[in-house]
Amino acid sequence: MNATVNILCYRSKKLSNGENPLMIRICKDGKKKYQSLGVSVKPEYWDFDKNQPKRNCPNRDAIIQIISHKYNEFTNQIFEFKTSNKDYTTSVLVERVNKPIKAKTVKEVFEEQIQRLFDEKRRGYALSHKQFLNSLIAFNKHLDNYFSDIDITWLRKYETWLRGNNISTNTIGVRFRTLRAVFNVAIKEKIVKAEYYPFENYNVSKLRQETVKRSISKDDILSVISYPYNEENIYEKLSINLFTFSYLMAGINFVDIAYLTCVNIIENCLVYFRKKTNKLIKTPLQTKAMAIISKYHSNENPYLLAILSAICLTLSISSNWVP
Structure with a gap:
């Protein structure tokens, strides 16, 4: 059932200036909803049979324009609901008129x-x-x-x-x-x-295609962890230790490792929010993982592992900067 829209002078309410507010009344499915038009007139200037201001009504043209504009908004929205075959209530109709769809590309x-x-x-x-x-x-x-x-x-x-x-x-x-x-x-x-x-x-x-599994075997993982790296090659040594740390700490990824600080160690657990998903992760700290932290952590650097510098933390806190 379509809604009906009427304009009326609301005689049940009188304002302090002796005028009655003009209201729009929406009726649908036996329910009525009223909304003020934001203007009012004295009852002697309103034609209650025709529901419009009399010829001698002050500001008659402006009031008629306001009435016409609001009436068209409601009837156009009703027509849109009808053409899209979408049901609605009086509340939905009023909300859609008062809060129209914002046009954005x-x-x-x-x-x-x-x-x-x-x-x-x-x-x-x-x-x-x-x-x-x-x-x-x-x-x-x-x-x-x-x-x-x-x-x-x-x-x-x-x-x-x-x-x-x-x-x-x-x-x-x-x-x-x-x-x-x-x-x-x-x-x-x-x-x-x-x-x-x-x-x-x-x-x-x-749009999903099965791909070849890219996981490596445990033997391959252990061969990387036990690789006899050159102690003087700091980058090779760091790479293997970071791989080992990730393996021991439930596969924590490189970005999350880089941002770890002392506040992420709580009750012998590593607690952090994933950068990618913002999901809370809590993993028990393995002894060997703690040994890797001890090897790379410095009091001069707030990060647990020497990947980022202290300046990165200052920038990330003071701005939206992301390395």
Whole structure:
């Protein structure tokens, strides 16, 4: 059932100046909702039969213009709901009129998302979004279009273009999952309507290809750990010790190792947030791992292992700088 919209002079409420507020009344499914138009008139200047100001009403033209503008906003939104075959309540209708969809291009949303990731220190993820944005621009020539323009046909053309440029299936899958994630952000922030979401009928899961397992055997790991490096070759020695530390500490990656400080050691455990996912990790400190920390840690450097310098910590705290 469609809503009905009426303008009325609200006689049940009288303002201190003796005027009654003008209200817009929305009726749907037996429910009524009122919203003030922000203007008021004295009852003697209002035609209650025609629900409009009388000819002698002060500021009549301006009041009629306000009424017409707000009435058109509601009726246009009702028509939009009807054409998209989407049900709604009076509250949803009022909210959509008062908080309309913000017009932002695909490029603008991507750039905001990239900056947000940089602000969150998720540099790797931000750079992958930036690389993907460049790919979209290369394909589409520009991204000044809106998310509603990205439909199934557009997605198929982009996939065909990527394959024509010899991009692997798994890389295509990563890019489409990134696009899907940013599209969901746009929906959540009311930049695009949910009914334009194209991934309901576009199967992203098909863009995944089994790859050869790249894990190494335990014997290979032990051969690296026990490699007879030259003590005078500091880089070879550091590389092997970092590999050993990572293996002993549940596969901690290089970036997270580089940022470890004394505050990450709590009750004989290594406790840190992953730079990539911001997930909390807690791992018991192995004796040999602690020995590696002791070998490289210096009181002159706040980091546990001598990868970054003290200046890096100062810069990362005082700004958004990320090495």
